[in-house]
Amino acid sequence: xxxxxxxxxxxxxxxxxxxxxxxxxxxxxxxxxxxxxxxxxxxxxxxxxxxxxxxxxxxxxxxxxxxxxxxxxxxxxxxxxxxxxxxxxxxxxxxxxxxxxxxxxxxx
Numbered sequence: 001x002x003x004x005x006x007x008x009x010x011x012x013x014x015x016x017x018x019x020x021x022x023x024x025x026x027x028x029x030x031x032x033x034x035x036x037x038x039x040x041x042x043x044x045x046x047x048x049x050x051x052x053x054x055x056x057x058x059x060x061x062x063x064x065x066x067x068x069x070x071x072x073x074x075x076x077x078x079x080x081x082x083x084x085x086x087x088x089x090x091x092x093x094x095x096x097x098x099x100x101x102x103x104x105x106x107x108x
Contacts, residue, residue, distance in 0.1 A: 005036070009043040010050070012104050016058040019085045020102035021094055023062045030104035037062075045071050057081040064097035 003011070012027050024037040024044075033039070040059070047054035048071065057078045061067045069078040069092065079089045088095040 005031070005033070005039060006043040006046060009040050010047060010054045012108065013044070013047070013054050013056065013059060014052075015104070015108065016055060016102050019087060019100070021058050021060050021064070021082070021087060021097075021100050022102045022104060023060055025062050026101075026103055026105065027059065030108065041068065044068055048072075055081075058102075060094055060097075064094035064100075066092045066094070 008031055009027055012030060013022075016022055024040040025034065027040045028034055028036040044054075044056040044059050045068070047056045056068065057072070059068065066078050066082075066089065069075045072078045079092070082089050082094070087100050094100055
């Protein structure tokens, strides 16, 4: 049976190493659906509470902004989870984004 788009997204997100982040658009591109970054965001919103867990906190926008933080409870949790993994975050954005960026197209 073929995996749904969401399932494909989750498989990629589960591969993001601790202490690294990727973007919605990078995931979409790696799936051959570059214009579907919004759908990747919907998948991340749907990922909370899944078992095994999907590390949705490691997915940010293309500029490193924690745009998905409002889907965490409390919203500060996304930043805290990233900081716990050693990712530098300030003012809702990953600092030195290129340093922490993990590109699924190159890594898988």
